[in-house]
Amino acid sequence: MGHCLSCFKNQANADITTSQRKKDEMTEIVATHQVPAVMVSDYHQEEPLLQENESVTCYRNSANLQNANTLNSFGESCHSDITLQRTQPSAEKAPKLFYQKLPSIPRTMSSLGSSEVRVSDSKINQLFDQYKDSLEDAILAEGIENLCNDLQLNPDDFKVLVLAWKLNASQMCRFTKIEFIQGLKSMKTDSIKGIQQKLNEITSELKTDSEHFKDLYRFSFKFGLDVSTGQRILPTDIAVVLWRLVFTINEPPILDRWLNYLEKNNHIRGIPKDTWYMFLNFCEFVGNDLSMYDDTEAWPSLFDDFVEYENDQMNQNVSKNDMKIQD
Incomplete structure:
Protein backbone atom coordinates (compact mmCIF):
# COMPACT_ATOMS: atom_id res chain seq x y z
CA MET A 1 0.00 0.00 0.00
CA GLY A 2 2.91 2.35 0.43
CA HIS A 3 6.59 2.64 0.88
CA CYS A 4 8.19 2.42 4.24
CA LEU A 5 11.04 4.62 5.36
CA SER A 6 13.50 1.78 4.97
CA CYS A 7 12.51 1.41 1.33
CA PHE A 8 13.27 5.02 0.66
CA LYS A 9 16.59 4.70 2.48
CA ASN A 10 17.51 1.61 0.51
CA GLN A 11 16.52 3.29 -2.73
CA ALA A 12 18.54 6.39 -1.84
CA ASN A 13 21.56 4.28 -0.93
CA ALA A 14 21.23 2.48 -4.22
CA ASP A 15 21.03 5.77 -6.10
CA ILE A 16 24.07 7.14 -4.28
CA THR A 17 26.00 3.97 -4.99
CA THR A 18 24.97 4.07 -8.65
CA SER A 19 25.84 7.74 -8.91
CA GLN A 20 29.23 7.19 -7.31
CA ARG A 21 29.93 4.25 -9.62
CA LYS A 22 28.99 6.29 -12.68
CA LYS A 23 31.06 9.21 -11.48
CA ASP A 24 34.06 6.92 -11.10
CA GLU A 25 33.46 5.59 -14.60
CA MET A 26 33.33 9.11 -15.98
CA THR A 27 36.56 10.02 -14.22
CA GLU A 28 38.19 6.95 -15.74
CA ILE A 29 36.89 7.85 -19.22
CA VAL A 30 38.14 11.43 -19.00
CA ALA A 31 41.49 10.39 -17.57
CA THR A 32 41.92 7.93 -20.40
CA HIS A 33 41.34 10.55 -23.06
CA GLN A 34 43.09 13.55 -21.61
CA VAL A 35 45.72 14.94 -24.00
CA PRO A 36 47.72 18.15 -24.02
CA ALA A 37 46.40 21.14 -25.99
CA VAL A 38 46.77 20.54 -29.73
CA MET A 39 48.63 22.96 -31.97
CA VAL A 40 46.90 24.08 -35.15
CA SER A 41 49.37 22.22 -37.34
CA ASP A 42 48.29 18.93 -35.62
CA TYR A 43 44.61 19.79 -35.53
CA HIS A 44 43.64 17.52 -38.42
CA GLN A 45 45.12 14.47 -36.64
CA GLU A 46 42.62 14.64 -33.75
CA GLU A 47 39.47 13.72 -35.65
CA PRO A 48 39.46 9.98 -34.66
CA LEU A 49 39.42 10.94 -30.94
CA LEU A 50 36.25 12.98 -31.43
CA GLN A 51 34.26 9.81 -32.07
CA GLU A 52 35.34 8.40 -28.75
CA ASN A 53 34.41 11.63 -27.04
CA GLU A 54 30.82 11.18 -28.17
CA SER A 55 30.36 8.47 -25.48
CA VAL A 56 30.58 11.14 -22.80
CA THR A 57 27.69 13.06 -24.29
CA CYS A 58 25.62 9.93 -24.88
CA TYR A 59 26.28 8.66 -21.37
CA ARG A 60 25.33 11.99 -19.86
CA ASN A 61 22.10 12.22 -21.86
CA SER A 62 21.06 8.71 -20.84
CA ALA A 63 21.37 9.41 -17.10
CA ASN A 64 18.21 9.72 -15.03
CA LEU A 65 16.93 13.11 -13.97
CA GLN A 66 18.15 12.83 -10.41
CA ASN A 67 21.71 12.00 -11.39
CA ALA A 68 21.75 14.46 -14.28
CA ASN A 69 22.40 17.39 -11.95
CA THR A 70 25.40 15.60 -10.51
CA LEU A 71 26.79 14.61 -13.92
CA ASN A 72 26.21 17.98 -15.49
CA SER A 73 28.55 19.75 -13.14
CA PHE A 74 31.27 17.23 -13.97
CA GLY A 75 30.36 15.91 -17.40
CA GLU A 76 29.70 19.35 -18.90
CA SER A 77 33.07 20.56 -17.73
CA CYS A 78 34.84 17.50 -19.12
CA HIS A 79 32.98 17.69 -22.38
CA SER A 80 33.72 21.38 -22.80
CA ASP A 81 37.44 20.97 -22.12
CA ILE A 82 37.84 18.20 -24.65
CA THR A 83 35.76 19.95 -27.25
CA LEU A 84 37.69 23.19 -27.00
CA GLN A 85 41.02 21.46 -27.19
CA ARG A 86 40.24 18.97 -29.92
CA THR A 87 37.37 20.14 -32.08
CA GLN A 88 37.16 23.93 -32.03
CA PRO A 89 40.25 25.92 -31.09
CA SER A 90 39.32 28.78 -28.82
CA ALA A 91 38.91 32.26 -30.25
CA GLU A 92 41.85 33.41 -28.15
CA LYS A 93 44.33 30.61 -28.84
CA ALA A 94 43.68 28.95 -32.19
CA PRO A 95 43.59 32.02 -34.47
CA LYS A 96 46.68 33.36 -32.77
CA LEU A 97 48.51 30.07 -33.28
CA PHE A 98 47.38 29.93 -36.89
CA TYR A 99 48.25 33.49 -37.89
CA GLN A 100 51.66 33.23 -36.32
CA LYS A 101 52.54 30.86 -39.15
CA LEU A 102 51.65 33.42 -41.87
CA PRO A 103 54.23 35.92 -43.18
CA SER A 104 53.64 39.52 -42.27
CA ILE A 105 51.99 41.62 -45.00
CA PRO A 106 53.77 44.87 -45.89
CA ARG A 107 51.72 48.01 -45.45
CA THR A 108 52.41 48.99 -49.03
CA MET A 109 51.27 45.64 -50.43
CA SER A 110 48.14 47.21 -51.90
CA SER A 111 50.25 49.48 -54.08
CA LEU A 112 52.49 46.73 -55.44
CA GLY A 113 49.93 45.48 -57.94
CA SER A 114 49.33 48.90 -59.49
CA SER A 115 51.70 50.15 -62.19
CA GLU A 116 49.61 53.21 -63.01
CA VAL A 117 51.57 56.46 -63.02
CA ARG A 118 49.80 59.21 -61.13
CA VAL A 119 50.10 62.81 -62.24
CA SER A 120 49.45 65.95 -60.27
CA ASP A 121 46.65 68.21 -61.44
CA SER A 122 48.19 71.14 -59.63
CA LYS A 123 51.54 70.65 -61.38
CA ILE A 124 49.85 70.51 -64.80
CA ASN A 125 47.93 73.70 -64.02
CA GLN A 126 51.11 75.42 -62.88
CA LEU A 127 52.83 74.33 -66.09
CA PHE A 128 49.97 75.73 -68.16
CA ASP A 129 50.02 79.03 -66.27
CA GLN A 130 53.74 79.29 -66.94
CA TYR A 131 53.20 79.43 -70.73
CA LYS A 132 49.67 80.77 -71.18
CA ASP A 133 48.95 84.12 -72.75
CA SER A 134 48.47 87.08 -70.41
CA LEU A 135 45.19 88.08 -72.04
CA GLU A 136 43.74 84.75 -73.09
CA ASP A 137 43.34 81.43 -71.28
CA ALA A 138 45.41 79.54 -73.86
CA ILE A 139 49.03 78.97 -74.86
CA LEU A 140 49.61 80.97 -78.04
CA ALA A 141 52.56 81.39 -80.40
CA GLU A 142 54.88 83.05 -77.90
CA GLY A 143 54.07 80.58 -75.15
CA ILE A 144 54.54 77.63 -77.51
CA GLU A 145 57.92 79.00 -78.51
CA ASN A 146 58.92 79.25 -74.83
CA LEU A 147 57.64 75.73 -74.24
CA CYS A 148 59.68 74.44 -77.18
CA ASN A 149 62.78 76.16 -75.80
CA ASP A 150 62.30 74.44 -72.43
CA LEU A 151 61.76 71.13 -74.23
CA GLN A 152 64.97 71.83 -76.20
CA LEU A 153 63.07 71.59 -79.49
CA ASN A 154 62.71 73.82 -82.52
CA PRO A 155 59.14 74.95 -83.21
CA ASP A 156 59.23 73.11 -86.56
CA ASP A 157 60.51 69.86 -84.99
CA PHE A 158 58.60 66.65 -85.65
CA LYS A 159 58.17 66.11 -81.91
CA VAL A 160 56.24 69.37 -81.64
CA LEU A 161 53.74 67.93 -84.11
CA VAL A 162 53.62 64.76 -82.00
CA LEU A 163 52.92 66.88 -78.91
CA ALA A 164 50.10 68.71 -80.68
CA TRP A 165 48.69 65.32 -81.74
CA LYS A 166 48.77 64.02 -78.17
CA LEU A 167 47.13 67.21 -76.93
CA ASN A 168 44.56 66.88 -79.74
CA ALA A 169 45.12 70.53 -80.55
CA SER A 170 42.40 72.00 -82.74
CA GLN A 171 44.69 74.37 -84.64
CA MET A 172 48.28 75.45 -85.08
CA CYS A 173 50.01 77.86 -82.67
CA ARG A 174 47.35 77.41 -80.01
CA PHE A 175 46.89 75.04 -77.06
CA THR A 176 43.73 75.62 -75.03
CA LYS A 177 43.70 74.92 -71.30
CA ILE A 178 41.48 71.87 -71.69
CA GLU A 179 43.67 70.49 -74.51
CA PHE A 180 46.84 70.99 -72.49
CA ILE A 181 45.56 69.51 -69.23
CA GLN A 182 43.74 66.54 -70.74
CA GLY A 183 46.62 65.87 -73.12
CA LEU A 184 49.25 65.70 -70.38
CA LYS A 185 46.97 63.48 -68.31
CA SER A 186 46.63 61.07 -71.23
CA MET A 187 50.42 61.10 -71.60
CA LYS A 188 50.69 60.49 -67.82
CA THR A 189 53.15 63.29 -67.18
CA ASP A 190 53.14 66.63 -65.38
CA SER A 191 56.62 68.06 -65.98
CA ILE A 192 58.93 69.26 -68.75
CA LYS A 193 61.24 66.31 -68.18
CA GLY A 194 58.28 63.94 -68.34
CA ILE A 195 57.08 65.47 -71.62
CA GLN A 196 60.55 65.05 -73.12
CA GLN A 197 60.67 61.41 -72.12
CA LYS A 198 57.18 60.69 -73.44
CA LEU A 199 57.89 62.38 -76.78
CA ASN A 200 61.00 60.24 -77.22
CA GLU A 201 59.02 57.08 -76.48
CA ILE A 202 56.14 57.99 -78.80
CA THR A 203 58.48 58.95 -81.64
CA SER A 204 60.18 55.56 -81.42
CA GLU A 205 56.81 53.78 -81.46
CA LEU A 206 55.66 55.69 -84.55
Missing part, protein backbone atom coordinates in the same frame (compact mmCIF):
# COMPACT_ATOMS: atom_id res chain seq x y z
CA LYS A 207 58.56 54.26 -86.55
CA THR A 208 57.13 50.75 -86.25
CA ASP A 209 53.45 51.23 -85.42
CA SER A 210 51.72 51.97 -88.75
CA GLU A 211 48.27 52.42 -87.21
CA HIS A 212 49.46 55.12 -84.81
CA PHE A 213 51.32 56.82 -87.65
CA LYS A 214 48.16 56.84 -89.77
CA ASP A 215 46.31 58.48 -86.90
CA LEU A 216 49.02 61.14 -86.64
CA TYR A 217 48.94 61.63 -90.41
CA ARG A 218 45.17 62.20 -90.47
CA PHE A 219 45.42 64.55 -87.49
CA SER A 220 47.96 66.69 -89.36
CA PHE A 221 45.38 67.72 -91.96
CA LYS A 222 42.92 68.97 -89.33
CA PHE A 223 45.75 70.61 -87.40
CA GLY A 224 46.73 72.71 -90.43
CA LEU A 225 43.26 74.15 -91.04
CA ASP A 226 42.24 77.59 -89.84
CA VAL A 227 39.12 76.62 -87.93
CA SER A 228 38.38 80.23 -87.03
CA THR A 229 37.46 80.90 -90.66
CA GLY A 230 35.79 77.55 -91.25
CA GLN A 231 38.54 76.43 -93.61
CA ARG A 232 37.98 72.96 -95.13
CA ILE A 233 40.76 72.80 -97.74
CA LEU A 234 44.39 72.94 -96.68
CA PRO A 235 46.36 75.71 -98.46
CA THR A 236 49.06 74.18 -100.64
CA ASP A 237 51.95 75.98 -98.95
CA ILE A 238 50.77 74.76 -95.53
CA ALA A 239 50.23 71.26 -96.92
CA VAL A 240 53.79 71.15 -98.28
CA VAL A 241 55.19 72.14 -94.86
CA LEU A 242 53.06 69.55 -93.05
CA TRP A 243 53.92 66.79 -95.53
CA ARG A 244 57.62 67.41 -95.01
CA LEU A 245 57.08 67.49 -91.23
CA VAL A 246 54.89 64.43 -90.82
CA PHE A 247 57.18 62.35 -93.05
CA THR A 248 60.26 63.20 -90.98
CA ILE A 249 60.20 59.47 -90.22
CA ASN A 250 59.25 56.83 -92.78
CA GLU A 251 59.68 59.18 -95.73
CA PRO A 252 58.21 57.68 -98.95
CA PRO A 253 60.52 57.57 -102.02
CA ILE A 254 58.29 59.80 -104.15
CA LEU A 255 57.79 62.55 -101.55
CA ASP A 256 60.34 65.02 -102.95
CA ARG A 257 59.02 64.66 -106.51
CA TRP A 258 55.46 65.15 -105.29
CA LEU A 259 56.26 68.27 -103.28
CA ASN A 260 58.34 69.73 -106.14
CA TYR A 261 55.37 69.23 -108.45
CA LEU A 262 53.07 71.10 -106.07
CA GLU A 263 55.51 73.99 -105.65
CA LYS A 264 56.02 74.38 -109.42
CA ASN A 265 52.33 74.41 -110.23
CA ASN A 266 50.92 77.58 -108.76
CA HIS A 267 47.44 76.80 -110.01
CA ILE A 268 47.10 74.15 -107.29
CA ARG A 269 45.66 76.32 -104.56
CA GLY A 270 44.70 73.75 -101.94
CA ILE A 271 44.59 70.10 -100.89
CA PRO A 272 41.21 68.57 -100.07
CA LYS A 273 40.81 66.12 -97.23
CA ASP A 274 40.36 63.02 -99.44
CA THR A 275 43.52 63.89 -101.39
CA TRP A 276 45.48 64.24 -98.16
CA TYR A 277 44.18 60.95 -96.79
CA MET A 278 44.69 58.98 -100.02
CA PHE A 279 48.24 60.21 -100.57
CA LEU A 280 49.40 57.79 -97.87
CA ASN A 281 47.83 54.89 -99.81
CA PHE A 282 49.19 56.31 -103.04
CA CYS A 283 52.77 56.21 -101.68
CA GLU A 284 52.36 52.60 -100.58
CA PHE A 285 50.86 51.52 -103.90
CA VAL A 286 53.00 53.14 -106.62
CA GLY A 287 56.38 52.10 -105.28
CA ASN A 288 59.61 53.91 -106.05
CA ASP A 289 59.17 54.75 -109.74
CA LEU A 290 55.39 55.12 -110.27
CA SER A 291 55.45 52.03 -112.48
CA MET A 292 52.66 50.40 -110.46
CA TYR A 293 50.27 53.31 -110.92
CA ASP A 294 46.98 52.42 -112.62
CA ASP A 295 45.06 55.44 -113.94
CA THR A 296 41.87 53.35 -114.13
CA GLU A 297 41.72 53.25 -110.33
CA ALA A 298 39.64 55.83 -108.47
CA TRP A 299 42.55 58.11 -107.57
CA PRO A 300 42.08 61.86 -107.13
CA SER A 301 42.66 63.73 -110.38
CA LEU A 302 45.64 65.50 -108.84
CA PHE A 303 47.46 62.15 -108.67
CA ASP A 304 46.72 61.50 -112.36
CA ASP A 305 48.17 64.89 -113.26
CA PHE A 306 51.25 64.25 -111.14
CA VAL A 307 51.97 60.84 -112.72
CA GLU A 308 51.45 62.26 -116.20
CA TYR A 309 53.82 65.11 -115.45
CA GLU A 310 56.46 62.71 -114.10
CA ASN A 311 56.14 60.45 -117.16
CA ASP A 312 56.58 63.45 -119.45
CA GLN A 313 59.66 64.48 -117.54
CA MET A 314 61.01 60.97 -117.87
CA ASN A 315 60.30 60.81 -121.60
CA GLN A 316 61.93 64.17 -122.12
CA ASN A 317 65.00 62.95 -120.32
CA VAL A 318 65.07 59.84 -122.51
CA SER A 319 64.74 61.91 -125.69
CA LYS A 320 67.52 64.25 -124.64
CA ASN A 321 69.81 61.30 -123.93
CA ASP A 322 69.02 59.80 -127.38
CA MET A 323 69.86 63.07 -129.06
CA LYS A 324 73.17 63.23 -127.22
CA ILE A 325 74.00 59.69 -128.30
CA GLN A 326 73.23 60.53 -131.97
CA ASP A 327 75.46 63.61 -131.82
